[in-house]
Amino acid sequence: MEMDSRKAGDVLVVRLLVKRIDAATAMDFKGMMVDCINNGNLKIVLDLSAVDFVDSTGLGMIVATLKTLGSDGVMAICSPTEVVRSLFTLTRMNKLFDIVPTVEEAIAKVKG
Amino acid sequence: MKAMILAAGKGTRVRPLTYSVPKPMIPLIRKPVIESLIEHLKRYGIDEIVINTSHLAGSIENYLRDGDRFGVHIAYSFEGKMVNGVLVDEPLGSAGGIRKVQDFSGFFDDTFIVLCGDALIDLDIGRFLEFHRNNKALATIALKEVPRPEVSRYGVVQTDDNGRIVRFQEKPGIEEAVSTTVNTGVYLFEPEIIDLIPSGTEYDIAKDLFPLLIERGLPFCGASIPYQWVDIGSVADYWEATRLILTGKVDGYVVPGREIAAGVHAGIHLAANFGRITIVPPVYIGSGTRIGDDAVIIGPTVIGANCEIEGGATVRECIIGDYTRVRSVAEIERMIVFGEKCIEPTGRFLDIDEFEIGWIVDDVRKATELPASQRYLFELARELGH
Numbered sequence: 001m002e003m004d005s006r007k008a009g010d011v012l013v014v015r016l017l018v019k020r021i022d023a024a025t026a027m028d029f030k031g032m033m034v035d036c037i038n039n040g041n042l043k044i045v046l047d048l049s050a051v052d053f054v055d056s057t058g059l060g061m062i063v064a065t066l067k068t069l070g071s072d073g074v075m076a077i078c079s080p081t082e083v084v085r086s087l088f089t090l091t092r093m094n095k096l097f098d099i100v101p102t103v104e105e106a107i108a109k110v111k112g
Numbered sequence: 113m114k115a116m117i118l119a120a121g122k123g124t125r126v127r128p129l130t131y132s133v134p135k136p137m138i139p140l141i142r143k144p145v146i147e148s149l150i151e152h153l154k155r156y157g158i159d160e161i162v163i164n165t166s167h168l169a170g171s172i173e174n175y176l177r178d179g180d181r182f183g184v185h186i187a188y189s190f191e192g193k194m195v196n197g198v199l200v201d202e203p204l205g206s207a208g209g210i211r212k213v214q215d216f217s218g219f220f221d222d223t224f225i226v227l228c229g230d231a232l233i234d235l236d237i238g239r240f241l242e243f244h245r246n247n248k249a250l251a252t253i254a255l256k257e258v259p260r261p262e263v264s265r266y267g268v269v270q271t272d273d274n275g276r277i278v279r280f281q282e283k284p285g286i287e288e289a290v291s292t293t294v295n296t297g298v299y300l301f302e303p304e305i306i307d308l309i310p311s312g313t314e315y316d317i318a319k320d321l322f323p324l325l326i327e328r329g330l331p332f333c334g335a336s337i338p339y340q341w342v343d344i345g346s347v348a349d350y351w352e353a354t355r356l357i358l359t360g361k362v363d364g365y366v367v368p369g370r371e372i373a374a375g376v377h378a379g380i381h382l383a384a385n386f387g388r389i390t391i392v393p394p395v396y397i398g399s400g401t402r403i404g405d406d407a408v409i410i411g412p413t414v415i416g417a418n419c420e421i422e423g424g425a426t427v428r429e430c431i432i433g434d435y436t437r438v439r440s441v442a443e444i445e446r447m448i449v450f451g452e453k454c455i456e457p458t459g460r461f462l463d464i465d466e467f468e469i470g471w472i473v474d475d476v477r478k479a480t481e482l483p484a485s486q487r488y489l490f491e492l493a494r495e496l497g498h
Contacts, residue, residue, distance in 0.1 A: 047152075049362075053467075055466075056468035056488075057468075060488045082460055087469070090454055090462060
């Protein structure tokens with residue numbers, strides 16, 4: 001899965017470069033995120049600005065990433081497209097994540 | 113007097129509702145808008161009605177049939193053709209549709225009324241006709257004042273002291289609008305006006321015919337008779353109209369069913385233990401619906417017929433279409449569930465199958481078991497809820 005990642009201090013900012021997180025890409029996504037976590041990144045910002053579709057497998061894997069991060073880690077989502085934001089709201093998965101409009105706000109959130 | 117109801121539009125501004133029903137058939141608490149219009153015409157003794165159809169024509173034609181049920185006569189003027197067994201829309205525009213009817217049978221032989229099929233009205237048609245005749249008009253529009261920010265959605269009209277229309281601007285910018293008086297899509301026409309409409313081609317009343325009337329200096333008037341006009345021009349309008357009806361703010365609109373508690377109307381054949389359900393009015397619940405214990409329903413909410421609101425679910429300020437299952441983990445708010453889509457009042461929507469959100473809402477006729485990926489989210493939501 002194509003993604004851009006960069007460090008902002010101790011925060012890892014991951015920008016997905018795919019349009020869809022679905023059954024075809026979700027395992028790949030999870031694998032890469034688990035690698036990031038195993039490399040010691042415990043503060044993660046997930047930039048979903050390019051993603052316009054997430055199915056149940058994709059949503060499950062985003063949640064699973066958060067679970068892998070465990071209680072020591074923190075993850076925020078930024079810049080979701082309107083439809084992805086609607087999905088998070090409808091499914092109440094917005095209760096699990098801080099979802100904010102910009103990368104900067106997300107970085108500030110995970111820095112605490 | 114005879115009538116024509118314009119019902120051939122695609123309803124693009126009301127998508128996604130109009131993917132599955134044509135705009136005149138959008139139900140306002142069970143009753144399609146066009147049915148209310150027909151009842152209104154009937155009140156004034158207007159019982160010969162032609163409806164032009166195109167997009168999803170069968171939905172209108174199969175519901176209204178020949179009009180007998182409503183005590184009127186209805187004929188349809190279909191605008192399209194059948195290609196390889198499939199109906200293809202070929203709408204002629206509002207004026208083009210009238211011309212087609214006239215070319216076919218010469219139906220319009222006296223002053224006739226034309227209504228858009230997508231707005232509820234309670235206009236005093238008697239007064240409207242009197243105004244039209246007193247002014248010896250060829251065409252008269254029923255006018256309405258709207259707040260200035262809304263003018264760009266409508267045709268804006270400027271009249272002189274005698275009610276004669278001197279300017280007509282179709283959907284102008286807020287700044288350039290010459291007034292805040294708008295065309296409500298209710299017209300009285302003399303049959304001679306049809307001679308100005310070309311045959312067999314797309315021609316619009318507001319964009320083409322009205323400018324021509326002004327250009328030629330023909331007697332074209334606007335009647336400002338106060339009346340209630342509930343336009344369903346967008347998903348937001350539909351949302352608002354339903355809420356207005358539920359809260360009793362649309363005069364004369366009767367919420368169907370029986371009032372089983374203050375502000376709670378319901379159909380028959382319900383499977384619900386109301387002692388175990390929290391309901392905050394105003395709420396309408398359709399016939400044949402099941403509501404599980406510990407469900408929470410907060411109005412203004414409409415729940416359609418044959419739905420299942422599972423125990424534990426929360427439905428807050430929603431319009432739920434027929435045959436919808438709301439799963440126990442759902443907490444849905446300000447949502448329209450219609451035609452297999454979850455639609456926000458803004459019109460933004462999620463397709464239930466495509467986004468695999470059947471674990472929140474789906475069709476009650478589908479199997480209850482969920483695929484593994486949805487089951488995972490369902491269980492997670494259940495944990496979150498506790």
